[in-house]
Each structure stands twice: as structure tokens, then as C-alpha cells.
Amino acid sequence: MASCGMIEYEDANAEVRAVYDDIMATRKTDWINNFWKSLAHDPVTLRRTWESVKEIMSPGELDALTKEMVYLAVSATNQCGYCIASHTAAARKAGMTDRMLGELLAVVGMANETNRLASGYQVEIDSRFRVLDWGA
Amino acid sequence: MASCGMIEYEDANAEVRAVYDDIMATRKTDWINNFWKSLAHDPVTLRRTWESVKEIMSPGELDALTKEMVYLAVSATNQCGYCIASHTAAARKAGMTDRMLGELLAVVGMANETNRLASGYQVEIDSRFRVLDWGA
Amino acid sequence: MASCGMIEYEDANAEVRAVYDDIMATRKTDWINNFWKSLAHDPVTLRRTWESVKEIMSPGELDALTKEMVYLAVSATNQCGYCIASHTAAARKAGMTDRMLGELLAVVGMANETNRLASGYQVEIDSRFRVLDWGA
Amino acid sequence: MASCGMIEYEDANAEVRAVYDDIMATRKTDWINNFWKSLAHDPVTLRRTWESVKEIMSPGELDALTKEMVYLAVSATNQCGYCIASHTAAARKAGMTDRMLGELLAVVGMANETNRLASGYQVEIDSRFRVLDWGA
Amino acid sequence: MASCGMIEYEDANAEVRAVYDDIMATRKTDWINNFWKSLAHDPVTLRRTWESVKEIMSPGELDALTKEMVYLAVSATNQCGYCIASHTAAARKAGMTDRMLGELLAVVGMANETNRLASGYQVEIDSRFRVLDWGA
């Protein structure tokens, strides 16, 4: 039976099941977390969101662990309880140790502090920082 | 002469100069960016903030580049113009390429999207994610 | 008996009861939700907030449903648990279907993503967008 | 010649041009705004973001104007200068009048206020609001 | 002649002028800042917002300076450039010294840091803090 507000595999239609199957295959796991089971109420958003996440989070110039830690840094900044819990778990699975988590949260905390100091002091951007220099 | 709202080295007292000197020595550079010259109005905050940033940003389990990219991810999430400009520059100096920046911002954007989807759909935290398992 | 932290109708003074009565009459309902019962600790804020909400949320150029969906979009962006729950209920009561909710949250998620991409990429405002053109 | 930090059509490769062409065709316009010309540094993100925006913003249960106003509400809440400017223009093009803009911003302002009152007063979610009742 | 996007006194209708007059009388000043001249496009929002600000910011249990500093603290947290500039000026007018501003921003910065540490570490609320104890 479906949980309230979430669509379980056995209650899902073919379109939703195809996404669930791809999530499990990609992540080499046999379960689907509540985020996707909630999104499944809107199969178009479920599919698009999963495909975007899959493309973005696959290793590229940045490895999977770095990407998961960045995801966690954003979630902690936004104070999204669900996302902090799920991406702490995901980052640990990708190799984040306790000490790495401690250092990561220290940077997140400091950045949130200095962001407000820079704004509160109305600091003007240094002309040296205005050069964007995208690939020459 | 001091710029409006900022304290230049030649106008700074001994306490502020000591921090400026340490910033330049630590960063192997010969200039001070506007953030510190603005904070210098409050020497206690200048010193404490610099010492915290210095401790937090020095390489540990996470290397300097990863830390800079996390700092930039937080700043982009908070939409702090000054911090985005300064930490994009700092991350590039630490080795971030155009492609790494592109991947970083893609993760930042996606995390900001799914944070709101998780909140908007009122997703309950999976019991598996509630185990925090700090170092046994 | 009053719940902890909230003021029930039977424990309210005349000033608070007058607001509760107007809320129930305006909304054609016979109960008061926890938000107002919490604000009732400060009758001045209770009255002012209710009168502002009543004025702002009454149909005008935008109909009641559109206004409720905008309220929900803001609440999801701010990740306010209480407000997401109460305004999802209010929007449904005003006619929001499952599919409309799905589309609404998709826009909210996307806007949160592109807001950070625009900031992270330090995109300059196009001159065409600078023309505000209030009522010709 | 390309503007600093942006990729103009004549400097774009085939992949980027294909996206630019689709943007102009979909929007029935002959120019590309700075957001896309900045994203073009990362063609994968450019393509994915455009395709997502195109899918999400096309009329469905919610019409194009409602979607644009929701986008603007989120951008105003996040205080993204670029996005406020571009989506105010887009919403006007879709039919938003001065009075609709006034009402929209009034709702956005109020929601931001009550979001913090609900959080500050630590209001508990009413049990009636906990029923999610996705499609009966 | 009216500035682009703002309504000057000489171009305002009677309803808007009445609010402008009350702002100048209340603040014992002879000019109107851009915020109100922008809101004047929507006279209903102009009047309601001014009346709310007037009621909220008048001295009560908290004096005018404390209220202005709290307003600035919120604006710095939200990184609203306009509001930081205007409320720094207002707080200075109400008596805020350089050292008070320095201490204020230090608290704002620290609170923004520990807010994210509390969220990132998923800290559970102590049972002692759950007692709200509104007026015995």
C-alpha cells in the first residue's frame, strides 16, 4: 500500500517505474528515497529532475564526492532538513569521512558569516575581481 | 589617502597593519582586497574574522581548491555579489578551470532547485537518513 | 483550556476575539488556525497582520487562487514548513488541483535554480530590461 | 566581437547556436538575453537549462502569465537583481499590467513577512494541514 | 518631472501626497526616499506599508534605535542592498555609533554562521528550549 503522499513502486505506472528502475540501476541500490516517491505525483517533473540530477552529478572535472559535498553545502546554507539528511548520507557513501564533514561545515558556516559582513559593510567589488576571464 | 569607507595600509593603526601583513604573507600577495579594508573599521572583528578564515581555509582533509569551491557555492546560493566575485577569483587562483566552474555552478543550481522541491512537496525524511553515525 | 503557546477563543480578550470573529466570517469557516492563535500574544500585531492579509488576499486584478499560489511559491522558496502546509491547504480550497500544484512547484524549483545561475555567472542586466515603463 | 563574459551568436559553436536558434524561435524574438550568453560557456548546462525552462514554462494547467508571475515572485523573494529585471519584462510581455504587478508584489511582501512570523513564533502545524490528500 | 520608475511629490495624486506628507511630518524631514516614491505606483500598498512601518517602528518596549538596528540586522541577513543603505542611515540618525555598527554586524555575521552549523549538524532542539512560557 502507498504511504500517504508518496507513490510506491507497486502503485506506480509504467512511466514512473521506468524512472525508479533507472535510479536504482544508476545508484546500484534496491530502494527509492522519499524525495522521488513524492515527486512521482508529477511524472513529468520526476523524469526531468532525475535526468538533470543524473547528468549533473555524474563525475566530470569534479569527482562524485566533491559534487556531493557541494550539494550538501548548498543544502546546509538553505537549511533544507530533508536535503541535509539525504546528501550527508550520499556524501558519506561517496567517501566523506567525519573529519571531511567537519571541515566542510566549517567552510559553510564561515562563508555564511562573511557573506553578511560583506553585504552589511556595503563592500565595493575590487576592480581586480571584475575581470571574469573565461577561457582565453 | 583612504578611500571612502575603507582603511588603507598607510592610514591603518598597528593592530590593523599586523592583520594586513599576515594576510599578505599567508596569501603570498602584495595587496589587500576591499573586504578586509572595510572590516578594518572594527579591528576586533577584522582580527577574529581573519584568524578564523585562515584556520578554516588552510588545507586539511579537504584541499584548498575544494574549500574555495565550497565557499563559492555558498556565496552563489546566498547571491552575495562581492563574495561571488572574490571567491571566483580565489578559486581560479587555486586551480579551478572553466569547466570546473561550469560543473560547480550546475550542482549549485540543481541543489537550489531540489531543496525547494523537497520543501514544497513536504517530503518526510527517510528513516535510513536519520542515522547520523558519527565515527564509531 | 489554552494550548501551550496559543490563545484559544475562550481565553481571548475582546480585542483578540474581534479579530478571530472577522477571520472566521471572512473565510466562511468555524475555526482559527495556529498561526493566528500564536500571534494573539501580541494583539496589535494580530490585528495589523490580519487586516493586511485580508486586504492583500482579497480578489483584485489577480484572483484568489493566483494569489494563494504566489503565497505558496514564496513559502516554498523560503522553506517555511508551517506556511507551505497552510497555504497548500488554502490553495487547494481555492481550486488548485494536483496538476496545478505540480506545475507550480516545477516553476518554483526552476526559478530557484536559475536565480543562482544568474548570480553565480555574474550576469549583467540587459539594457532592454532596465526600462521599467510603469504606466505609460 | 564577444562581450566580456558572454558568448555572442557569431562566436558560438554549432551546439550553442542550436540552442540560441531554439530560444529565438520559441520566444518569437530575434535576440538572446545575457543569461543565456553567459551560460554558453558551459554548453551542456546551457542546453539542459533551456530545455527545462522551455518544458516548465510552456502553458499547461497554469497559463504562461501565471507562470511568469510565479517566477517573478520567487526571484523577488531571493532578491536576484538580474532575474527580477528579466522576469518583470517577461511577465509584462505576457500581459501583466501595472496593477497586477502591484498586487503580485504585495502578496510577495506579505508572504515574506508571515513566513518569519510563523517561524519566529514557532507555530506548530495544525493537524488539519498535515493531510496532503494527493489525488483521491 | 518624475524620475523614471518613481513618483515625485509634484506628480503625485492626493492619496499619495497624503502619505508623503505624513512620512515627512513623522520623520521630521523634508524629503521622501526612493522606496516610497517607487511604491507610489500602487497607492494601496504605499498607504498600508507606511502605516504598518509607522506603527511598528514607533518606540514601545523597544526604543527607536534598537528597532532600527534589528531592521538593519534583517536587511544584512537578506543582503538587500537598498535596505542596508537606508537602514544604516536611519540607525545612525537614531544614534548608532561606528562601534555599535561594528558590534551589530559582528552578531549578524556570527548568527548567520551558527544558524548553518546548527542545521548542517542536524542538531535536535533541547527539551528545555521547547517550553515557550508566554506570560505566566
Added chain:
Amino acid sequence: MASCGMIEYEDANAEVRAVYDDIMATRKTDWINNFWKSLAHDPVTLRRTWESVKEIMSPGELDALTKEMVYLAVSATNQCGYCIASHTAAARKAGMTDRMLGELLAVVGMANETNRLASGYQVEIDSRFRVLDWGA
């Protein structure tokens, strides 16, 4: 026995105990709240954060109560549940009455509203507000 995710005094090493002892001595209390017991997983962050908080929150030009109310204003703006609960308790201990709390949250709510109105209306900063006038 240690609670899950927190380090109790009897399980703490000497470094952590020294911080706990200083917290209790400074606050004239005999218990440690969950925030510090969670940070204790990273003794460096625990020590630095405590020393910063201790320095910032000690009375200066602003008294202890004002600082606690500013801390609460930021926490309510960020909607950090833990921080709202702990700093409401701390502010009450420092002398905040029910009426002061009501006025504080009214300012916080209003500032959050006008911050978005200023952004949404794209209000330009008045030239009078651009003068920063740090101590002549």
C-alpha cells in the same frame, strides 16, 4: 552513555571538556546545550566557534539583551528552528519580556516584507544613503 550524534561531558576528551567547562563558567549554568555537544565531533570548530561567540556576545557598546535579540532576529529571518528556540530562551534569560518579543518579531516581519518590496520594485539607492561616513 553518549546520545546519538552528540558528545556528552563524560565521553568527551580533555580538549572538548575544557570548552564545556568554559561555556558553563561563562554562562553560570551547569549544562551544555545540544549545539555544542554536536559541534564537539570537530573539536577545532567547537573551540573556535565558542571563542568567537564568547567574544562577540559579551557586553560592549551593545548590551547583552540587545545582542541576543539581534541574534534571534537573524535566526527568525533564516528560519533556523534550533536557533530560534535556543536564542528565544537566551533572550528571555537576559530580560526579554513577552511584549519585547512581540515588538521584535513585528520588526523582523516588516523588514522581511520591505526587503522584498525594495527588490521587487528595483528601487535605486538614494544618493544620500551612499555616504558611509565612518567615524570622521
